[in-house]
Amino acid sequence: MVKAKQKPLEEIFALIRGYKEKRRPRDVLQVLTVGCGGCTSVCMAGGQREVLVLNEELTELARREKVPLQLSCVTVERQCNAQFLEDITDLVQNADCILSGACGAGTQNLGDRYPTKPVFPALDTMFIGVDVDVGLYEERCRTCKRCVLGLTGGICPLSRCSKGVLNGPCGGTRSDGECELGGGLRCAWNAIYERLLAQGRVDDMMEIQPPKEWLERGQGVLVQRGFEERYDPRYDKDSA
Amino acid sequence: MEAGQKGLGKGRMNGSTKDAITAHRISRVLTRNREMIQLSLQACMHCALCAESCFKFQSSGGDPGYTPSYKAINSIGKIYRKKGRLSEAEYREINELVWDRCVLCMRCYCPVGVSIPSLIACARSVCREKGVFRTYDGERNA
Numbered sequence: 001m002v003k004a005k006q007k008p009l010e011e012i013f014a015l016i017r018g019y020k021e022k023r024r025p026r027d028v029l030q031v032l033t034v035g036c037g038g039c040t041s042v043c044m045a046g047g048q049r050e051v052l053v054l055n056e057e058l059t060e061l062a063r064r065e066k067v068p069l070q071l072s073c074v075t076v077e078r079q080c081n082a083q084f085l086e087d088i089t090d091l092v093q094n095a096d097c098i099l100s101g102a103c104g105a106g107t108q109n110l111g112d113r114y115p116t117k118p119v120f121p122a123l124d125t126m127f128i129g130v131d132v133d134v135g136l137y138e139e140r141c142r143t144c145k146r147c148v149l150g151l152t153g154g155i156c157p158l159s160r161c162s163k164g165v166l167n168g169p170c171g172g173t174r175s176d177g178e179c180e181l182g183g184g185l186r187c188a189w190n191a192i193y194e195r196l197l198a199q200g201r202v203d204d205m206m207e208i209q210p211p212k213e214w215l216e217r218g219q220g221v222l223v224q225r226g227f228e229e230r231y232d233p234r235y236d237k238d239s240a
Numbered sequence: 241m242e243a244g245q246k247g248l249g250k251g252r253m254n255g256s257t258k259d260a261i262t263a264h265r266i267s268r269v270l271t272r273n274r275e276m277i278q279l280s281l282q283a284c285m286h287c288a289l290c291a292e293s294c295f296k297f298q299s300s301g302g303d304p305g306y307t308p309s310y311k312a313i314n315s316i317g318k319i320y321r322k323k324g325r326l327s328e329a330e331y332r333e334i335n336e337l338v339w340d341r342c343v344l345c346m347r348c349y350c351p352v353g354v355s356i357p358s359l360i361a362c363a364r365s366v367c368r369e370k371g372v373f374r375t376y377d378g379e380r381n382a
Contacts, residue, residue, distance in 0.1 A: 041376065049373075
């Protein structure tokens with residue numbers, strides 16, 4: 001799932017304050033904080049409980065700074081799905097701006113659905129990762145669009161190697177299997193080797209991978225297999 | 241959905257005021273979705289064809305309690321009939337239905353066109369207003 005963390009409170013407050021001072025200097029600014037019941041709820045960054053606490057903290061900060069804000073909040077099931085945004089139309093209409101507790105995708109979706117309302121992010125989207133423990137998450141995928149896990153024993157060298165070396169190791173592997181950068185970080189390529197060795201297929205990692213085509217990273221669009229006729233030849237989201 | 245709770249100074253409200261505001265908010269959610277709920281509940285023929293498209297139903301070994309229509313009728317259906325005036329225990333049961341038994345993957349298929357995800361999402365909204373929602377740190381919600 002997508003993992004995110006809340007921006008520093010001061011940064012969020014500065015975004016709202018900046019907007020108020022420039023655009024609504026004489027009004028009590030109505031801010032609607034929109035939580036997300038999806039990934040950011042799971043990683044405890046932007047779910048219902050988190051946005052309630054955030055609003056409480058922002059209210060207190062605004063009171064101290066003597067910035068007249070009126071904060072309210074609502075949580076939708078998933079901000080990355082427009083269907084779930086319909087339910088908050090009346091609340092959005094009554095707000096001057098929106099503070100989103102979703103990932104970058106959800107925040108943009110909110111902005112696309114309500115283009116006349118300024119949308120500010122309350123979170124920094126970090127990565128696609130796994131839940132190691134409650135409140136502890138690790139990156140596992142960098143969405144490179146050409147997965148090599150089949151040849152690397154199910155361990156991603158891009159997201160788990162400090163240098164993101166695609167054809168490794170780099171030579172900085174310590175004898176105990178740690179990365180030369182230290183900090184208890186395991187060398188991804190050492191882990192790949194050990195796993196492939198255990199599976200009897202070390203030769204898989206000898207296959208040279210061509211460089212990733214990062215330059216082509218425009219806006220990603222995925223048309224799932226079986227849906228080509230519906231969306232091809234030219235995907236147009238306005239007609240979808 | 242939970243709206244505006246902090247803006248009203250939750251900590252300074254007495255119990256009855258808070259209950260009244262919660263009831264008002266639940267009523268607002270139900271009013272906003274009344275047509276959709278009524279039409280959907282009337283249209284559902286209890287054919288259970290939606291069950292086949294639910295992976296939770298499939299992975300439960302065919303437990304009828306995982307049928308999408310069952311989940312919708314026993315969550316938002318119950319809430320709507322009782323105008324949101326359910327006991328805490330009933331809300332906890334609904335919480336289990338709409339969060340534990342449904343991931344809102346939106347894959348459920350209804351031959352007469354009932355949007356089951358919309359019904360489940362509406363039930364979740366009411367639960368959120370009630371302060372009954374899924375948490376991910378092992379703690380019980382409010």
